Amino acid sequence: MSVLPFTAARRAACRALACILGCVGISLAAAADERPNFLLILADDMGFSDVGAFGGEIATPHLDQLAASGLRMSNFHATPTCSPTRAELLTGVDHHLAGLANMAELITDAQRGKPGYLGYLDEGVLTVAERLSAAGYRTVMSGKWHLGKQAQQDPHRRGFESAFALLEGGHNHFGKPGMPPASLGGANYTENGEPVGIPEQFYSSDYFTDKLLAFLDEGDGRPFFAYLPFTAPHWPLHAPAANTAKYRGRYDAGWEVLRAQRVAKQAELGLLAANAPVQSPQTLRDWDSLGPDQQREQARKMEIYAGMVDRMDWNIGRVVDYLKQTGQFDNTVIIFLSDNGAAPDTLENMARKVPDFPPIDPGAVKDWGGPDSLLSYGPNWAQAATAPRRLYKSVVAEGGLISPLIIHYGGWPRGGEISNTFANARDIAPTLLEMAGVQVAEASGDRLVVRGRSMLPYLAGERQRVHGADDVFGWELFGQRAIRKNQWKLMFVSSPNGSGEWALYNLDEDPGETLDLSRRHPDVFNELLSWWEEYQRRMQIVLEEQVVSPYTAM
Template sequence: MPQRPNFLVIVADDLGFSDIGAFGGEIATPNLDRLARAGLRFTDFHTASACSPTRAMLLSGTDHHIAGLGSMAEAIRGEQVGKPGYEGHLNDRVASLAELLHDGGYRTLMSGKWHLGLTPETFPARRGFERSFALLPGAANHYGFEADIPAEETPRLLKVTAGLYAENDAFIDELPAGFYSSDGFTDKLLGYLQEGEADNRPFFAYLAFSAPHWPLQAPPENVARYRGRYDGGPEALRAERLGRLKKLGLVGSDVAPHPVEARSPEWGALSAHERAVSARSMEVYAGMVERLDWNVGRVVDYLEARGQLDDTVVIFLSDNGAEGALLEALPTFGPNLQQVIADYYDNSLDNIGRGNSYVWYGPRWAQAATAPARLYKAHTTEGGIRTVAFLRHPGLIRQGEISHEFATVMDIAPTLLELAGLSHPGTEYRGRPVAPLRGRSLLPYLKGHRDSPHPDDHVTGWELFGQRAIRQGRHKAVFIPAPIGPDTWQLYDLKADPGETVDLAATRPDILARLLRHWDSYVAETGVVEFNFNPLR
């Protein structure tokens, strides 16, 4: 490439693998589809199993246990407090991608969800972004609505998702009139891009949506398109999407999907009203995704109008698998979550999706989006860590390619640094020790110099909330604690069984033993604090 490219990294929050059209979805996503089909779609791209750990890996190029988000800040346990890597924010043991690109002559811009620190010393402005508009916590009302709930009645869920925003180095007291998260974040990024039109530096733009994370809320005109679309229920949608994934060549035609695992009732066991509420929640979710896509189109149109699109490497991903938690069943989010929502929000059927409603869609709809994989967000099974992702750049990718090779979110930082002609500092940055990269540049693979981003003997580990996994090549060992899982290590051949349906632990103890030796090394290298976790406590 004759000059250093611009970078646009777009992250969706809790988007499912098959939610967009180019990945088998029925939701109207023409802008994302156009980018994906003109680029390289990944079918074996992996993140952490939850949001802030993934974002730490994206911006550091290393494991989240090293970068400060060994657990989400909201979920750090007593035995983890004070341990290195469990600071609850992007720590000083890493050099951030924005810092390195800014040092290397890039204009660094960020708008959207941060979730890597709540205090001024941990704002994006302190980690290399010269312009930033940030939602600081992990979620918030998309319309900026805050119910007037007495402090003593407020459930923990609503406390940790109260709207808290910053622009550059200062907190924001008030959001603009008519604020909606996806629109507002895009407005800000476009404003930052316009401010720098006379600046000759290339840019790194990080657009981090908080959609389609709960609470499910979307403009009525987007929701209206899907009225009645989901009345057949989640199992029907799951079968429909799997069929399209096969036709698109994104999964094998003979793939065995993992059976749905859920403690919520099946569709046929719901009352007519319960089905209507559930379907409406999914309609709103679809409207959120459609609105996100429309906003991506605004950025693409801006770049195209200025002749910059083909000079920009566009990377799109979700930060983890679809969100399938039954929040009402998790006591840690209480007390009295359902009653408080009933008292202070309007979840009547016709109001679902507005700013003063508060709903989520649960495990069955989530598994329609993660299929054929097992489970969803917060799990180290493939449904929690294998995500939708694509990369577009005409100078690197032939139009319409699909990659079935393993890659991770940690590979993004070294890829962008190499494209920018920059090097990671190694073990010291600005006079302090920092961790080296664990990710690997995708560039040799993208240019056809390697058959895969990682060698067959490459090892990657995952741990969050007591769930564990370790992968080398086609084999992966998984530990899911009871009561969700069997409370023992399981073994899968992901090439033959991407749905993790056939446990090989008893028949291939040699492979499991090898992977568990790698697990011990992973724990030692990253500082994982192991514990047994019961999400129902």
């Protein structure tokens, strides 16, 4: 692949942006030394309102500063879980076509061997790192991969020139062996494709950032694409004691109070429509139904979770400081998002099913959050983090799909704005490629075309939305399915999270998906159902209903 000069269409889309950036000495010309750098930061299982700039109380000053002068997008959608989103984010291709139609760990017998159900990133689909590397970019990553564990699937073989990677979907954040358990292969780390160990003094967010900064410091004058996928705040809940201590007592009033506070803050910030229904969902357990000891334990879990987000933000600040100190900040596009909605995971079911699973909740509550503890915070805190949207990770309800998105680049026309325009994970790769002057269309040897849409014309102020009003978007995972056109969304969610029937929602009026409009708008219902059938056919989806996030457990 070669770097291409801007086409007439690309020049038209970039004209406003180029004029503004030209005032500060930044160019989007295709020459390697003039193109922007890219820093893509991904949180793991983080809720929509966990960041202060999106309504949260957790201290995230560095993300808040990026949001204040950048663009906040409140209608950005991922997929319901991590590896499908990562596949879309890095390729611009629907995860059903990119090899992650289902998560590797949960592929069923009926799905195994079918197209798209590989459990790793299809080698026939080019990553944004491969495309940018071929175009002269220096490509580096440090963090969670979760797109294949074999040598040929390593990020170093998928376009990253320098890469430190956790291959699995999770680990002990302090590096203690046993998570994942030996029966699942343990935690495996590689550097530039070779197996490596980790130091005795290890904390995931700190070490991932250390490695990324070291890679960046080896720069040779080429523009860079840097990918920093944290494992925080994915369970197990582990945080340095100093970060957790900042939140002691903050959550003693419970998840219902936290939910109300965050929704009120979102409305104050302009992230919610003034008339949006914000009532608590039926899936939220009554805090007062817990005994004092249970309340104390639940509040402690949320304190640790907040400490993880706090520490992640501190590390993001380290990278931003490095860019400023090296004079690269103004010419670096910084994008921050989460891979899915907040996680309702409880560990008891996994412990019953997986041999050698470590003990859950060992020791006194005061010791929780250290390397010997194994905790998740459960569906009720997760529902507070996704409010006013319903449900959470693993479900195609808005709570499972919505992600906070921050895009920062000095001089952009939309700096300081909050946008409610729809966009999704597949749009990131074509956006970066267009900014780099790299052809997005299918290239020789590339089996699949990029299916996302570049956001650049919107970011440059040339368009008022990323996608057209008639564009249709589909989601499916674990047999839970949804199809969306403009404000209308048709969704099927199995019991106990849903009714087990198709339901129709108007998301402009009802972001919490509280009122099924199927009977009132049968024409819309039937149209979207036809679109779903077409999406299922094109994606070659093998429907298997798997309920992986029941709301009933603590």
